[in-house]
Amino acid sequence: NAGVMQNPRHLVRRRGQEARLRCSPMKGHSHVYWYRQLPEEGLKFMVYLQKENIIDESGMPKERFSAEFPKEGPSILRIQQVVRGDSAAYFCASSFSRSRENTIYFGEGSWLTVV
Amino acid sequence: QQQVKQSPQSLIVQKGGISIINCAYENTAFDYFPWYQQFPGKGPALLIAIRPDVSEKKEGRFTISFNKSAKQFSLHIMDSQPGDSATYFCAAGFLADKLIFGTGTRLQVFP
Numbered sequence: 593n594a595g596v597m598q599n600p601r602h603l604v605r606r607r608g609q610e611a612r613l614r615c616s617p618m619k620g621h622s623h624v625y626w627y628r629q630l631p632e633e634g635l636k637f638m639v640y641l642q643k644e645n646i647i648d649e650s651g652m653p654k655e656r657f658s659a660e661f662p663k664e665g666p667s668i669l670r671i672q673q674v675v676r677g678d679s680a681a682y683f684c685a686s687s688f689s690r691s692r693e694n695t696i697y698f699g700e701g702s703w704l705t706v707v
Numbered sequence: 708q709q710q711v712k713q714s715p716q717s718l719i720v721q722k723g724g725i726s727i728i729n730c731a732y733e734n735t736a737f738d739y740f741p742w743y744q745q746f747p748g749k750g751p752a753l754l755i756a757i758r759p760d761v762s763e764k765k766e767g768r769f770t771i772s773f774n775k776s777a778k779q780f781s782l783h784i785m786d787s788q789p790g791d792s793a794t795y796f797c798a799a800g801f802l803a804d805k806l807i808f809g810t811g812t813r814l815q816v817f818p
Binding site for chain 2: 634635637640698699
């Protein structure tokens with residue numbers, strides 16, 4: 593059973609470009625979460641999605657950031673007009689359902705560098 | 708109300724010693740408290756987790772102690788090994804989703 597798959601693992605973008613990060617959840621998982629980790633810091637919640645729905649986006653910056661999880665295909669975290677402060681590791685996690693018995697599992701992360 | 712405070716920021720332990728990392732939370736409604744281990748360049752991996760209805764959970768060399776009245780929980784690593792050297796994050800949340808993470812503890816175990 594493959595784990596949470598993220599790509600690209602490393603991405604370099606110039607200021608003003610767009611970054612697209614993809615996440616395929618574990619097989620059978622329909623809940624996806626995106627977290628951001630700045631250097632030497634903990635993980636900050638960004639958004640929680642279920643298939644075709646955004647459940648909680650309270651951690652998403654108001655501008656330039658968007659996320660989707662379509663019926664078919666991976667979840668996408670999109671950052672428009674990137675700035676240096678967007679440089680971070682972006683982790684996707686997934687869970688089977690939203691219940692006490694289900695834990696979330698993280699992918700290996702996508703490291704974004706804005707130059 | 709949503710913060711999770713973790714200490715110490717870094718920890719150096721001799722091989723065979725006990726590593727202890729502490730966390731405190733504010734929201735009494737939290738019902739899930741996991742610990743994650745992260746190696747450089749890797750994603751966080753679930754190590755052990757506890758629910759508020761138990762005071763202690765042990766898995767191998769790893770033990771979580773949970774004090775509901777004090778709103779604190781801690782990770783104990785017994786017989787610490789160099790391979791345990793990593794960053795450890797505590798977290799708290801609801802229904803095992805939208806976890807609030809602590810700031811991390813960098814553990815170094817020396818031979």
